[in-house]
Amino acid sequence: MxxxxxxxxxxxxxxxxxxxxxxxxxxxxxxxxxxxxxxxxxxxxxxxxxxxxxxxxxxxxxxxxxxxxxxxGTRIYAIGLSIREKMHLQDVIAPYTRRLYEQCHEIVNVSILENSIGDFHQSIIIHKEFGDKNLLFVNQPLGSSTPCYCSSVGKCLLAYTKGLDFSIYKTKPMERFNERTINSYESLMESLEDVKRKGYALDDEEREIGLTCIGAPIIGRDGSAVAAISVSGPTSRMNDGHIDEKIEMVVKTAWEISKEFR
CATH class of the missing domain: 1.10.10.10 (Winged helix-like DNA-binding domain superfamily/Winged helix DNA-binding domain)
Structure with a gap:
């Protein structure tokens, strides 16, 4: 043959x-x-x-x-992203994330949703921007995952992804990383409604004491989140009296990237 x-x-x-x-x-x-x-x-x-x-x-x-x-499912999307990355997906996202980093000088992450059957939803980092001054701070590597219920990007992904099953949050206890972490179904649903009203999410030391994150959803043509973008930094710097400006920067960047997916 x-x-x-x-x-x-x-x-x-x-x-x-x-x-x-x-x-x-x-x-x-x-x-x-x-x-x-x-x-x-x-x-x-x-x-x-x-x-x-x-x-x-x-x-x-x-x-x-x-x-x-x-x-x-998310595995198909992840494979698709990997292929598109080889086809210069980074070239599409990078100008926006680089500009956002230069505006706020804090770590910028872009994450997608992983929906593992029988477990909590996770957000996975697929792209990031950071500088030398961020190296000594909490800086998760590409491909790392975090439970969605305690991160700003995660809450954006949960709030803006259509057709998700939230029953796991009723039946399985959520790990409480500190006293600020959401750990009940009712609190999570209330938080997601707040994210939908505002168009962005905050992680106010919910995962890590001393770390504050601002996240916003990147929306595809079907109106569902394809990813989410965040800015993360020490709480002392993030809450320096200019947090509203940082929120506006993140939301604007997410909206601009969203247009690339439509």
Missing amino acids: ERGVVMKSDIINSVDRALEILLTIYENNREMGISELSEQLGIYKSTVFRTLKTMEERGFVRQNPTTKNYWF
């Missing part, structure tokens, strides 16, 4: 079905249910169900708790 020629016997049917489902959802450009996928692909509903559940466990699809239909 020649190199590069794929024989029918080399095809793994279960993998082929999973890819067909992903491609069908992509081509329809909307959430799809088990019955509809079964009809379009000519596959038994039970097979579609098992395939979707397998992909959901790995984060490739997620089920809308309201409609029960399926859409792409």
Whole structure:
């Protein structure tokens, strides 16, 4: 057999079905249910169900708790971002984050949402800007994650991402990092409503005493958050009488980046 020629016997049917489902959802450009996928692909509903559940466990699809239909999961988005990064995604974001850093001289992070089944949502840092004076301060590396309920970017992602399931916060105790950390479902929902009203979120030492963060959502064309941006620094510097100006800078930058995703 020649190199590069794929024989029918080399095809793994279960993998082929999973890819067909992903491609069908992509081509329809909307959430799809088990019955509809079964009809379009000519596959038994039970097979579609098992395939979707397998992909959901790995984060490739997620089920809308309201409609029960399926859409792409955060793993697909993360892979897409990785590919786009190789295609100069950094060139799109970097001018905005660099300008924001030069305006406030504090650490700038851009994060995305990771929705792990059976666990709390996490925010993952995909891009950052910082300078020499930030090296001795808390400076999480690229790829690091933080529970969303106790970070400014995390609360923005929770507040502005459509179709999230918050039931985990009712059934599983949230770790309390200090007395300022949100640790109840009711407090979290109240905080997220506040974020929606204001258009930004604050982490006022909720994760780390002495650290204050301002976050704002980056909104895609469907009105849902694709990422969030934050400025982080020592509380003594962040609350220096100019915090309202910093909030305005972060919100403006998030809005400008949002336009790139539409």
